[in-house]
Amino acid sequence: MSVALFYALAGAGLFSIGLHALLVHRHLLRKILAVNVMGSGVFLVLAAMAAPNAIALSDPVPHAMIITGIVVAVAATALALVLMLKLTAETGQAVLPGREEENS
Amino acid sequence: METLISWAIDVALALLVVSLAWRALASTDLFKAIVLFIAFGLVLTLVWVRLNATDVALAEAAIGAGVTGALLLAAYAKLRATSPDAIVDRAGGISGIGAISLLILILLVAAALGYAVWTLPSDYTGLGKEVAANLDQSGVSNPVTAVLLNFRGYDTLLEIMVLLLALLGAWSLGITIPRPEAAPGLVLDTLSRLLVPLLILVAAYLLWVGAHAPGGAFQAGAVLAAAGVLMLLSGRELPAALATWPLRLALVLGPATFLMLAVITLILEGRVLKLSPEWAGRLILIIETTATISIGVTLTALFMGAPPGEEDR
Amino acid sequence: MTTSDYLSVALLTTGGLFFLAGTFGLLRFPDVFTRLHALTKADNVGLGLTVAGLALQVDSWAVAGKLLLIWLLALLAGATVSYLIAQGALRLGIRPWKR
Numbered sequence: 269m270s271v272a273l274f275y276a277l278a279g280a281g282l283f284s285i286g287l288h289a290l291l292v293h294r295h296l297l298r299k300i301l302a303v304n305v306m307g308s309g310v311f312l313v314l315a316a317m318a319a320p321n322a323i324a325l326s327d328p329v330p331h332a333m334i335i336t337g338i339v340v341a342v343a344a345t346a347l348a349l350v351l352m353l354k355l356t357a358e359t360g361q362a363v364l365p366g367r368e369e370e371n372s
Numbered sequence: 373m374e375t376l377i378s379w380a381i382d383v384a385l386a387l388l389v390v391s392l393a394w395r396a397l398a399s400t401d402l403f404k405a406i407v408l409f410i411a412f413g414l415v416l417t418l419v420w421v422r423l424n425a426t427d428v429a430l431a432e433a434a435i436g437a438g439v440t441g442a443l444l445l446a447a448y449a450k451l452r453a454t455s456p457d458a459i460v461d462r463a464g465g466i467s468g469i470g471a472i473s474l475l476i477l478i479l480l481v482a483a484a485l486g487y488a489v490w491t492l493p494s495d496y497t498g499l500g501k502e503v504a505a506n507l508d509q510s511g512v513s514n515p516v517t518a519v520l521l522n523f524r525g526y527d528t529l530l531e532i533m534v535l536l537l538a539l540l541g542a543w544s545l546g547i548t549i550p551r552p553e554a555a556p557g558l559v560l561d562t563l564s565r566l567l568v569p570l571l572i573l574v575a576a577y578l579l580w581v582g583a584h585a586p587g588g589a590f591q592a593g594a595v596l597a598a599a600g601v602l603m604l605l606s607g608r609e610l611p612a613a614l615a616t617w618p619l620r621l622a623l624v625l626g627p628a629t630f631l632m633l634a635v636i637t638l639i640l641e642g643r644v645l646k647l648s649p650e651w652a653g654r655l656i657l658i659i660e661t662t663a664t665i666s667i668g669v670t671l672t673a674l675f676m677g678a679p680p681g682e683e684d685r
Numbered sequence: 686m687t688t689s690d691y692l693s694v695a696l697l698t699t700g701g702l703f704f705l706a707g708t709f710g711l712l713r714f715p716d717v718f719t720r721l722h723a724l725t726k727a728d729n730v731g732l733g734l735t736v737a738g739l740a741l742q743v744d745s746w747a748v749a750g751k752l753l754l755i756w757l758l759a760l761l762a763g764a765t766v767s768y769l770i771a772q773g774a775l776r777l778g779i780r781p782w783k784r
Contacts, residue, residue, distance in 0.1 A: 271378075271379075271382050272423065273492075273494075274382060274383075275419060275422075276489045277486055277489055277490070278386040280486045280489050282390060282393050283485060284479075284481055284482035285390070285397060286393070286397070287481060288474070288478045289397035289398070291474055292471070292474065293461065294461075294462065295402065295461040297402055297405075297406075297444070297451070300444075301397060301406070301444075302397055305397060305409075308393075308413075308436070313489060315420065315425050316423070317496070318423070318425065318498060319423060326500055327497075327498030327499055327503070328499075328500065328515035328518070329498065329503065329519050329524070330498070331425050331427055331428050331516045332520045332524060333527070334425070334428045335516070335588075335590055336528065336531045338428070338431045338432060338590075339534075339535060339667075340531055340535075342435050342436070342439055342443070343534050343537075345443060345444075346674040347538040350541070350542040350547060351545065352447065353447060353450055353451065353547050354545045354547050356451055356454050356455060357548075360457065360458065361457065361458055362451060559765055559768050560769065563762075566761065567758075567761070
């Protein structure tokens with residue numbers, strides 16, 4: 269197993285951890301963190317694609333895509349945080365209204 | 373022996389990254405979660421270095437850990453100021469059979485992803501050779517900058533637009549910013565006086581060095597944003613005279629220059645962002661310089677969350 | 686291995702020991718103020734020794750200067766952040782630990 273493959277598997281693990289947290293937690297700040305962790309997992313897999321083995325020339329295209337991804341992630345995070353603050357200002361809670369509210 | 377040490381470092385880093393992500397997403401305290409998430413970003417930076425992706429490492433440290441961390445902490449403070457109840461993370465709404473079936477589903481997803489990654493062809497060579505072959509046509513000698521600003525310039529154009537759109541979205545929501553709780557004090561003020569000029573210098577250096585070594589507009593823009601955030605934290609405000617059209621000009625300078633170049637190349641060269649080799653180096657420097665200014669100002673504005681001058685509505 | 690290599694190894698190892706001591710302090714000390722003490726004192730020296738060890742290995746003055754700048758920036762940021770954390774802790778009403 270190469271180093272890149274090992275980190276790619278770690279990336280798949282990060283994606284799964286993030287997906288789990290995204291579905292389980294109700295607080296929106298936690299969901300935003302979860303989406304960011306999922307993104308980092310995807311970036312790790314991409315970076316592993318850039319250097320699949322020691323012989324191949326390191327591929328700059330995935331690296332450029334990851335940098336693009338990091339910037340898009342920070343833009344999305346910033347917008348999501350402002351949306352969360354707006355929702356909190358309106359409802360007093362940083363959770364999405366769901367079935368729980370109707371049942372209780 | 374050397375490979376053994378190398379593997380030990382990689383295994384330790386991977387375990388640290390995964391466990392930090394897990395703890396950030398599982399800890400009951402939201403503040404702790406944010407701090408762990410920032411630590412996660414910093415350890416991930418070391419992973420990028422291990423994977424020979426130094427450009428990505430710089431971007432991760434500056435944007436992924438730095439700017440995102442500042443945004444998260446600022447949002448946490450605003451959340452607490454809005455309602456003390458809102459920072460309490462109550463246990464999830466899923467329990468019992470739902471939680472177990474969800475866990476099974478996630479494990480299936482993880483297994484499928486792991487299998488897909490495991491079976492990736494190992495003789496895949498990527499585009500490294502093609503980029504290297506055309507590098508002398510691109511106007512820069514750092515392959516990542518060549519891909520970002522020349523070979524796949526439209527990606528970067530759209531990316532800068534996304535950043536601007538995010539700011540427009542944030543501004544249009546019209547949230548109010550609570551006043552800072554306490555005066556910043558002398559120490560932070562002194563730090564910002566010492567650091568802001570140095571940060572601007574570092575941003576210029578990163579921008580310049582991006583042509584032939586790891587660096588570039590996004591890393592430089594993030595460093596500029598760090599200077600802006602530091603000034604905001606130490607109690608300085610944007611003068612009212614600059615908060616009107618000069619601020620808007622700085623925000624659209626990068627996207628507008630890039631877009632204009634896209635239109636000009638479409639007309640003259642027949643293809644969007646086709647940079648002719650003899651001009652490419654200079655054009656990339658112009659795009660990157662304007663983009664750095666706009667990225668820095670946009671990220672600082674995103675940190676503020678609302679247009680300056682509208683804090684006290 | 687030349688003399689400067691041996692010197693580098695010695696400096697880096699000592700620096701690593703300081704980092705280790707600082708981390709132990711961070712994990713073992715009783716309150717936020719003592720932990721800050723452990724972290725900043727040990728890591729400032731640890732990073733300084735690491736930078737000195739690495740500076741012996743580089744072949745240009747520019748790189749050595751950048752390494753030195755990193756250390757100075759870490760000192761400055763470390764001192765400021767420790768002050769701010771301690772001030773914040775005092776404001777929250779946390780009293781320094783007494784035996």
